[in-house]
Amino acid sequence: MKMNNKYLISWHDSAKNTGGTKAKDDVEFFLRNQGYKIIDTPRNKYLKMLYVIFVLPFVCLKIRRGVIYVQFPTGIPFQMKMIIFFIKHFSGAELAYIIHDIETLRIWNDGNDHPESEQTELSFLKEADGIVSLNHKMTDWLIEKGIKAPITDMKIWDYNNPKPLTDSREYKKSIVFAGNLGKSTFLKKWDLETPIDVYGPNAADKYPNNVSYQGVLAAEELPGALVQSFGLVWDGNSMDTCTGNYGSYLRINDPHKVSLYLSSGLPIIIWSEAALADIVRDEKLGITVDSLKDIDRALSEVKVDDYQKMCSNVQNIAKLMRKGYFLTNATDELNKLMNRQEY
Numbered sequence: 001m002k003m004n005n006k007y008l009i010s011w012h013d014s015a016k017n018t019g020g021t022k023a024k025d026d027v028e029f030f031l032r033n034q035g036y037k038i039i040d041t042p043r044n045k046y047l048k049m050l051y052v053i054f055v056l057p058f059v060c061l062k063i064r065r066g067v068i069y070v071q072f073p074t075g076i077p078f079q080m081k082m083i084i085f086f087i088k089h090f091s092g093a094e095l096a097y098i099i100h101d102i103e104t105l106r107i108w109n110d111g112n113d114h115p116e117s118e119q120t121e122l123s124f125l126k127e128a129d130g131i132v133s134l135n136h137k138m139t140d141w142l143i144e145k146g147i148k149a150p151i152t153d154m155k156i157w158d159y160n161n162p163k164p165l166t167d168s169r170e171y172k173k174s175i176v177f178a179g180n181l182g183k184s185t186f187l188k189k190w191d192l193e194t195p196i197d198v199y200g201p202n203a204a205d206k207y208p209n210n211v212s213y214q215g216v217l218a219a220e221e222l223p224g225a226l227v228q229s230f231g232l233v234w235d236g237n238s239m240d241t242c243t244g245n246y247g248s249y250l251r252i253n254d255p256h257k258v259s260l261y262l263s264s265g266l267p268i269i270i271w272s273e274a275a276l277a278d279i280v281r282d283e284k285l286g287i288t289v290d291s292l293k294d295i296d297r298a299l300s301e302v303k304v305d306d307y308q309k310m311c312s313n314v315q316n317i318a319k320l321m322r323k324g325y326f327l328t329n330a331t332d333e334l335n336k337l338m339n340r341q342e343y
């Protein structure tokens with residue numbers, strides 16, 4: 001398989017201190033290391049539009065074989081439509097997606113029909129010659145919606161983490177939460193004995209006494225701040241279960257914060273109905289809970305030896321994440337399924 005016929009379109013997001021930006025940057029980092037050619041695009045939003053319309057067609061004309069990966073979604077719908085059109089009609093390459101989000105499920109998952117938004121997104125997905133999905137639950141949804149292209153599961157995000165892994169971690173029964181605090185309003189109801197440190201933008205004006213707001217850190221700085229015993233993965237406004245659009249989305253999504261925690265050597269606490277709860281249980285990477293109100297009891301039942309075993313398991317998967325193991329496996333498998341052995 002020739003390395004010089006595998007490509008990735010690099011689309012720079014302007015947002016800072018967000019998991020989405022870090023996730024896309026890491027995909028580019030790991031695929032570049034695997035020999036993929038990066039098709040770079042401008043950072044300025046106006047130049048991006050000009051690039052897609054006037055430059056990308058000529059870039060695609062020069063690519064006569066291979067595969068071009070696009071991180072899904074990319075840009076606004078018009079830009080995505082143009083990217084798809086030029087890859088499919090101007091290049092001789094296959095079009096493959098690495099899915100980050102299904103916006104139909106992430107934003108519009110409110111029990112109502114949103115046919116226009118769903119059909120637009122599905123029309124883009126159906127153009128793919130191959131798809132890297134986040135997990136088997138997302139794959140099941142794609143197949144149910146009529147996607148015929150071959151699909152592989154990444155299982156969990158890799159994470160380019162500069163912080164050295166520590167040999168041991170003290171069990172202090174403390175928790176950390178990192179993310180967009182504007183959609184994590186459950187923190188305003190935190191009435192547990194267990195203290196929690198929180199990082200991220202859009203913090204509330206006031207939190208309960210056992211919630212300690214630590215400010216906003218850049219993605220490369222966060223791993224160094226994770227000195228607690230567990231990282232929390234939760235969403236919505238309820239302590240009892242994950243609620244609302246974002247909470248329900250955990251059933252099908254792989255939150256990037258999971259890989260932030262694990263790649264830093266930190267076991268996690270996650271909602272028992274989340275898509276990643278299975279891997280946490282199977283690989284013994286932390287604790288699953290039905291309700292946040294179960295946390296005090298769950299932590300009191302964890303023995304020091306049990307915690308150290310969790311940390312050892314987490315270290316093993318952290319080493320794989322730092323190498324890009326899961327993305328590399330998923331893309332290699334997809335390339336084979338697309339029967340493009342001449343790359």
